[in-house]
Amino acid sequence: MTSLRIRFAAEQDVSLVLAFIRKLAEYEKLSHDVVVDEESLRASLFGATPAAEVLLAFIGDEPAGFAVYFRNFSTFLGRPGIYLEDLFVEPGLRGKGIGTALLVHLAKVCVERGYGRLNWAVLDWNQTAIDFYKRMGAVLLDQWTICRVSGHALKRLAERNVISSVTL
Numbered sequence: 580m581t582s583l584r585i586r587f588a589a590e591q592d593v594s595l596v597l598a599f600i601r602k603l604a605e606y607e608k609l610s611h612d613v614v615v616d617e618e619s620l621r622a623s624l625f626g627a628t629p630a631a632e633v634l635l636a637f638i639g640d641e642p643a644g645f646a647v648y649f650r651n652f653s654t655f656l657g658r659p660g661i662y663l664e665d666l667f668v669e670p671g672l673r674g675k676g677i678g679t680a681l682l683v684h685l686a687k688v689c690v691e692r693g694y695g696r697l698n699w700a701v702l703d704w705n706q707t708a709i710d711f712y713k714r715m716g717a718v719l720l721d722q723w724t725i726c727r728v729s730g731h732a733l734k735r736l737a738e739r740n741v742i743s744s745v746t747l
């Protein structure tokens with residue numbers, strides 16, 4: 580038996596976190612969307628105002644998985660929550676309870692901080708993960724669709740001329 584340890588990532592873990600991000604992107608067939616590098620990741624996660632937190636799971640000394648999350652806010656609840664951006668367990672270590680341990684750890688963070696809920700998105704073909712999440716008590720919000728504006732569309736939107744007054 581080898582012990583499982585979960586801890587927050589520190590600045591010296593940046594290359595490990597980046598490796599996990601790339602592995603998850605590959606699994607999700609989204610590697611072409613990954614532009615992050617060590618420098619930008621270090622600045623975002625360990626700069627003056629960290630944009631997200633990272634949990635790392637280890638089996639003995641072997642990196643086993645990670646979770647990346649950040650704080651969001653629900654106006655309906657009037658309370659912050661957590662948005663889980665990434666969850667990944669090394670292929671050879673899946674089905675042993677590591678993913679569950681990471682999610683339980685995150686739920687504890689949520690509860691301890693008085694947050695209202697834990698949200699995340701999952702690709703519709705990722706049935707293994709969907710089944711896993713349902714077993715964790717997650718409800719699939721089928722009536723919601725994720726929206727995104729990025730790249731040129733984001734720039735165009737930011738540059739759009741808008742009204743400065745309204746005739747009533």
Ligand SMILES: CC(C)(COP(=O)(O)OP(=O)(O)OC[C@H]1O[C@@H](n2cnc3c(N)ncnc32)[C@H](O)[C@@H]1OP(=O)(O)O)[C@@H](O)C(=O)NCCC(=O)NCCS
Pocket residue numbers: 603606666667668669672673674675676677678679680700701702705707708710711714
């Ligand atoms: C989804 C994922 C994080 C689950 O992690 P995990 O460590 O394999 O999950 P656990 O071992 O805690 O499994 C929990 C349950 O799901 C089952 N399970 C989930 N994934 C499994 C897998 N790949 N192989 C075998 N069983 C799996 C387990 O048998 C277990 O069932 P039980 O609670 O009835 O015993 C992991 O499979 C993974 O990294 N998948 C690829 C990346 C991914 O899809 N991430 C989520 C993106 S939204």
